[in-house]
Amino acid sequence: MTTVEERLLPSAEPVQLIDQNGVRHEHPQYRLPADEVLVDGYAQLVKGRRINDQAGALVRQGRLAVYPSSHGQEACQVAATMVLREDDWLFPTYRDTVSIISRGVDPIETLTLLRGDWHSGYDPYEHKVAPQATPLATQLVHAVGVAHAARLKGEDTVVMALCGDGGTSEGDFHEALNFAAVFKAPVVFFIQNNEYAISVPLARQTVAPSLAHKGIGYGVPGERADGNDLAGLLAVLGQAVAKARAGEGPQLVEAHTYRVQAHTNADDATRYRNEAEVTPWLERDPIKRLDAYLSEQGLLDDNAKQAAESAAEQAADELRVGLMEDVSPDPADLFRYLHTTQTSQIKEQAAFLQDELAREEA
Template identity: 60%
Template sequence: MKKSSTPVREPAAKTTGSRGATAGAQRPAAPAWRVRTDPAPLLPDARPFRVLGTRAAADADPALLLRLYGELVRGRRFNTQATALTRQGRLAVYPSSAGQEACEVAAAAVLAERDWLFPSYRDTLAVVSRGVDPVEALTLLRGDWHTGYDPHRYRVAPLSTPLATQLPHAVGLAHAARLKGDDVVALALCGDGGTSEGDFHEAMNFAAVWQAPVVFLVQNNGFAISVPLAKQSAAPTLAHKAVGYGMPGRLVDGNDVAAVHTVLAEAVDRARTGGGPTLVEAVTYRIDAHTNADDATRYREDDEVGAWRAYDPVRILEAELRGRGLLDDEEAERVAHGAEEMAARLRERLNADAATDPMELFGHVYAEPTPQLREQAAQLRAELDAAAGADGQEGGR
């Protein structure tokens, strides 16, 4: 159909609301409007907050720094050992957090026993640092059970493979705890790629509206698998996203464990005392590939990785401790020996084949099994009994 060539006429001017007013009269002034929240206090610093290597390091608690150093060394060894176990076929997959240990360790360290941690799939080290048995923490990545640990016992939600789905759960738990009068804070972790998900938006919005006692830690490691941050977001920083929801954003050096601990501790305290949620962006780097199934050389240069290797969270803290006379060779060796013992125990336990029971397939599906499940379970049980009987007959010959 041809478009009409008739010129489009503008609608006639309408009269104002007052009686007797003529067309074209000045319209009334808009009602008074104001910004509900001054955005300035919500904006993150222009540069990532740092402690180590600055004057602020002198005020850092030596005992805390030594404890964090021990956790970093063990965390690095945990990452290298888990990666090796994957290559040996003892784990189905392992998303290493090598280079990001400062974020993982600090996240676990700032929480009280009553608080909850909501990890993503790359946060196994944070889960272990929270106190979960390393083998139980790796059960999902071994391909055995969906969660190898009791979330209620450790106050750690299941490791989340879908991106950002754990964030609304963290908000819901924190909001429910506050309604019950429980003094609980939820700390939810995700990567830079997770901020592109709808779940991230929904969690941030609900958290701010409800003023839920929750802290969001975004580990910006530069890539969502192979997609660099520049192709995900045009925001000045990911911490700036907080302003749009009405919560403060903090930008921190993710390789400076003392800085991450400081910022997260402040955010947790703010949440616990009724100040509402905070979004923290930790700028760090993923040294290893996305997982053992990824070829990172296809999307990043060796020089880039090398520069970040030089800015290593373990080395940064070790240099600070040695410079202040808080760490000597003997203490460093003691910490390294403890990390090796942890790795040896992990190897020994994961080298043993897991005892499996096919009937567990039907457990934890429904509180009350459906007729179909009961029928399927009975069928499987009959097949297993028949196979066991056949094996017994073969053995008796």
């Protein structure tokens, strides 16, 4: 018999299987993922980092309006999708571009939101990736609905719902966990706690012992992991997904990570934190430690590293080439998708704009 606390409370310390020096640690509850999974994960991390940095550069070149980077959080981004099946769903936020791309969504379609030619550029049904949510935590209740529908249809799909530490203060975070628990919906709520909501530190969001502890209030098991340790994340998230799939209801996972860059290029992080706080986190980098571990184990030679880097470079190239292409969104699209059957009012307004444009051209 396990007590309520044992069932619901997270580990005393965030689960870590490979530390920042690349040293492996045994864990009583979680096993290190298979070698090939970690090698594949390494390549995805390298690619994710390259995409983050390329997107940042494209903002400076005026090809993207803005880019909230997950630089430093790539282990979370990649792990969230690596543990899913093709028929599972991912519910991402605006900071989860890398996660969406690693799910297989076309990178250019992923970035229409940030390029500014359309709000959501990909077909959510193609890879089972919901549109990126900007209003914090609002997508979490949608995730519950999708999961509940799957359950009603007798499907064993699982929904991975992402949010940040700031999002946990929103009412919808609470409502989503509560609804999911009551309906036993197969959702894994995955919080990337990167310590900051734009400028506001975690201490101003909560005084809970950890965000994973919040699960107990809803009867949802919580767990926490080192958010920069891909191995630990894969083990913890993998187990959470398996439990949700097995009908054990929703699971809550908190990753402890850090937003090493500013909120976006429009933000100035020096106004609210100092360099001394950031530096140690650079040492905890997810790529560096996995590189060290895999190299030490002889699982990653120069050739393999080179292959990962050139694949990443190719992804960056595609991003660059794709976003350097000028696009001219069709003004008629402003009206085209609002309703299944256009109302007379919208028809009138579409005609007005078309006429105005025709007169401008003449």
